[in-house]
Amino acid sequence: xxxxxxxxxxxxxxxxxxxxxxxxxxxxxxxxxxxxxxxxxxxxxxxxxxxxxxxxxxxxxxxxxxxxxxxxxxxxxxxxxxxxxxxxxxxxxxxxxxxxxxxxxxxxxxxxxxx
Amino acid sequence: xxxxxxxxxxxxxxxxxxxxxxxxxxxxxxxxxxxxxxxxxxxxxxxxxxxxxxxxxxxxxxxxxxxxxxxxxxxxxxxxxxxxxxxxxxxxxxxxxxxxxxxxxxxxxx
Numbered sequence: 001x002x003x004x005x006x007x008x009x010x011x012x013x014x015x016x017x018x019x020x021x022x023x024x025x026x027x028x029x030x031x032x033x034x035x036x037x038x039x040x041x042x043x044x045x046x047x048x049x050x051x052x053x054x055x056x057x058x059x060x061x062x063x064x065x066x067x068x069x070x071x072x073x074x075x076x077x078x079x080x081x082x083x084x085x086x087x088x089x090x091x092x093x094x095x096x097x098x099x100x101x102x103x104x105x106x107x108x109x110x111x112x113x114x115x
Numbered sequence: 116x117x118x119x120x121x122x123x124x125x126x127x128x129x130x131x132x133x134x135x136x137x138x139x140x141x142x143x144x145x146x147x148x149x150x151x152x153x154x155x156x157x158x159x160x161x162x163x164x165x166x167x168x169x170x171x172x173x174x175x176x177x178x179x180x181x182x183x184x185x186x187x188x189x190x191x192x193x194x195x196x197x198x199x200x201x202x203x204x205x206x207x208x209x210x211x212x213x214x215x216x217x218x219x220x221x222x223x224x225x
Binding site: 004006036042043044045046049089091093101102103104105106107108 | 119146148150155156157158159160163170171173203205207209213214215216217218219
């Protein structure tokens, strides 16, 4: 079945540091890939997505590239801010609108940014 | 445009009781999914509803059941609550590839 393996946390960085959170997946075919963010006390928010190989998703300074050859979707940001402190989830999604519908999530990585 | 809304925000029940959680999808969304997020874990898929029918189900026992109404809103019912059912329950509505999540209902079973 589908699975997502995500870099274990917690991760603590200083403000303006470079961030990488690793994510690899196992799936049949070529699923869509997502990064979701969860701020304290809130639900999940979509951060970025990629729906096919070599696509790069980007939002709010975060980027992730869909690498089919390494089955990876690592999240990066060049200069983190205190407001980026949250839990980040990598997820694998529908291969088609009428196929496997559910999202499969990794276990999450808690990120704390120190001023 | 209102996002996905869920009620109640928090709920405390005792073992053996039954609970009903509610979800209203984003406007224009007709597919609703439910997820269980245990503390420190990623969300786990419970089931999905479309056109008032359960279309797909995750690895959850029959104690977990749901319903979708003609206006696309949905309910999640859990019978015979166990301590292990304590979690954040998330509802998501879908358009295309993208699912939009509500803020969740925090269920505590004592």
